[in-house]
Amino acid sequence: MLSPPLSRRRFIQALSSATALTACTWLARSPKAAPQASAYTPTFFTPEEWRFLHAACDRLIPEDANGPGAVELGVPEFIDRQMATPYAHGALWYMQAPHVAGPANLGYQLPYTPRDIYRRGIAGARKLARQTHNAEFADLDADTRDSVLTVLETGDLQFDDLPASTFFGHLLGNTQEGAFSDPIHGGNKGLGGWAMTGFPGARADFMDWVDQYGRQYPLGSVSISGETI
Amino acid sequence: MATITRKSVDVVIVGGGWAGSIMAKELTEAGQHVVMLERGGERSTASDGAYPGSLDELEGNFRFKIFQKLSKTTVTVRNNINQTALPYRQLAAFLPGEGVGGAGLHWSGVHLRMAPDDLTLRSTVISKYGKSFIPEGMNLQDYGVTYAELEPYFDKAEKVFGTSGEAYKVQGKIVGNGNAFAPDRSDDFPLPPLKDVTGAHLFRKAAAEAGYHPYSIPAANASRQYTNPYGAQMGPCNFCGYCSGYACYMYSKASPNVNILPALRKNPLFELRSNATVLHVTLDSTKSRATGVIYLDEKGDEIIQPAELVILAAFQFNNVHLMLVSGIGKPYDPVSNTGVVGRNFVYQNISTTTAWLDPSVYTSQFIGTGGGGVAFDDFNSENFDHGPQGFIGGSPVWVNQAGVKAIAAAKAGGPPGTPRWGSAWKSGMIDTYKHAVRMDAHGSNMAYRDVFLDLDPTWKDAFGRPLLRMTFDWKDNDIRMNRYVVSKIANVTKAMGARRTHLGMKEFGQPFDTRFYQTTHLGGGAVMGNDPQTSAINRYLQCWDVSNVFVIGSNAFPQGTGYNPTGMVAALAYWSAHHIRTTYLKNPGPLVPA
DSSP states (O other), X not given: OOOOOOXXXXXXXXXXXXXXXXXXXXXXXXXXXXXXXXXOOOSSSOHHHHHHHHHHHHHHSOOXXXXXXXXXXXHHHHHHHHTXXXXXXXXXXXXXXXXXOOOGXXXXXXXOOHHHHHHHHHHXXXXXXXXXXXXXXXXXXXXXXXXXXXXXXXXXXXETTEEHHHHHHHHHHXXXXXXXXXXXXXXXXXXXXXXXXTOOBTOOOOXXXXXXXXXXXXXXXXXXXXXXX | OOEEEOXXXXXXXXXXXXXXXXXXXHHHHTTOOEEEEOXXXXXXXXXXXXXXXXXXXXXXXXXXXXXXXXXXXXXXXXXXXXXXXXXXXXXXXXXXXXXXXXXXXXXXXXXXOOOHHHHTHHHHHHHHXXXXXXXXXXXXXXXXXXXXXXXXXXXXXXXXXXXXXXXXXXTTEEOSSSOTTSOOBSSOOSBOOOOOOHHHHHHHHHHHHTTOOXXXXXXXXXXXXXXXXXXXXXXXXOXXXXXXXXXXXXXXXXXXXXXXXXXXXXOTTEEEEOSOEXXXXXXXXXXXXXEEEEEEOTTSOEEEEEEEEEEEOSOHHHHHHHHHHHTOSOBOBTTTTBOOBTOSEEOOEEEEEEEEOOTTOOOOTTOBOSSOOEEEOTXXXXXXXXXXXXXXXXXXXXXXXXXXXXXXXXXXXXXXXXXXXXXXXXXXXXXXXXXXXXXXXXXXXXXXXXXXXXXXXXXXXXXXXXXXXXXXXXXXXXXXXXXXXXXXXXXXXXXXXXXXXXXXXXXXXXXXXXXXXXXXXXXXXXXBOSOTTTOSBOTXXXXXXXXXXXXXXXXXXXXXXXXXXXXXXHHHHHHHHHHIIIIITTXXXXXXXX
């Protein structure tokens, strides 16, 4: 989905609303701040990056009345495990030089792999949080984290030559992948993402349901490994 | 890295997809010794379609398991001749295949016959609306072959593919509720139509209420168990929803791997070499005769493969690329308007409309079959009067639900205006996934003087060859067509009782955007025709300049149509093979005097 280009004015608004919230320091230090990291030990992300990842994913897909959030679904583990795959090393992309900037509609042109994008992006986002809120991103309350993420998503902020919105796009895309892919990749714990959407996973046989027009599919999801709900 | 010369063969075929497999089958039947070279690896249902491991949406649709690896080669893209084209670094707008089966392994299965008027579009438009109806800069052309000539080959392809559908007219008699605009057929479909999924069922009813003529989309997804003329067996489609991007685990979706290659692999006249990247076609000193090809094998050795006949059957733009890097045919120059290789590069003009139904109605978008669904053709081809509209072209409109899985649903999100994340996104996304129906206007794209393919001056592939450069943008004629057809969908969603409708339309002035999937239906660039000044290959798909090279694929389309290309590519392959078998092999040389 294409986001409309953000005007300078809206960017500044987003920044200043974020700044306004720093006054509420009690909020930023509330015990409900960042969710706890899971038992999984990351191999790519540093402890600080790992805390950031949890705190960010938690807002992209929050736990609510509709179902579990990204952290409960194991999305940080999914992303860390993805960082060891050929995809994260840029092996799926044409990476040959020269890398020349161009109009957005001609696509990604930077020399950075997904691993590079996370490293630079998280560093930039943490710095932004410290500059605008005088705190680690992971220590901010939910609303303040939302405002920082909005700046990343819609602002024209750059982390050197990496647009913050490019980092945000990867983070959001991988978060959604982690929440809704087969649990074999480390996310979608307990098939919670599929339960929420009604996706039956690897069930893959609807011979007897295709013409049950308009009715809700009665069976739960099943994963590649045979896990069911 | 050694250079090795292999023993000469009768025929070398570049590309292991539909076009190459059909040509290999036909030419081995004619007693020719055929070597097929495929740049990617071996693929089969047993390994690539294993249940349940292959039912992995992340690997299939987001890590592109059976698609082209851009790390080795890609294209560059720009919107106009004054821009610097930049590499298409990440798969998005279009998704070419790689490996045995080519795009024919990951396709969905929509299997249509080209509309007769689309084959003679230039003549038809001029006779109906006058020559001045054609906009300045539009290269409108006829194919040089008629529907009547191609009909036996459309029929043959449907029988090989095990196509499911309902005919309208067979041998002049109305026989069923098929597409009322479809031309006469010599025979019925080999299999009855697939069942409608919920969205297609509701669309069929609503389209009829709106006064249109809905029909079951012909689909190369077997509705019953089937054995094709080559002895290949297919199982009945169970609507598993893992169609586009997957090697169908049910053996229901037609593919070269299931429908043709099993017969070929048993034939001692046939040899398939995978991981063989053809670098170029070799020509003799006159440049009017090919001597074979040079390719790199798995070990990186350079192999010289001499052959009497060379068939280029790679993906559309790879065929054009091979012609350009081999010096076959005159490259197109848009400034002087001369040359033919790269001319009339076309795409397809698609937009998606969404209707949200009552929350009591579940649309089960995860249930799907790649080629199945319901369409109406009232605004496709020349089925309506273009005179008052002032544009050329048209679109079928359809519900073609190949199976929407959870990651795709998450990325598609909620209705326009919904945030991309957070709780509001969650609610909008879940509501859309459970209760919405998606409809496409799957439209034509005309050819223009300043839309073309050539070689990029800067970027190279992993083998040191210049990348192919696309110069492409949407034009007002095609945007007007899209907006007109999409406006006609409003009646349908109203009849469906939609609580909300988003009519997805092309917007004027919005450039072609490589970041978002549109379709892999690229065409043209080495088009067929009867005039060597405006076509690169003759009506038998034989190069005008090098008569022992035939080029098979959607590269032959002079302009883009509203239909999916595979049915036409298969028919053209059988048509070309028929003329090679009956005429060319007896007396090699040009089948049409230049």
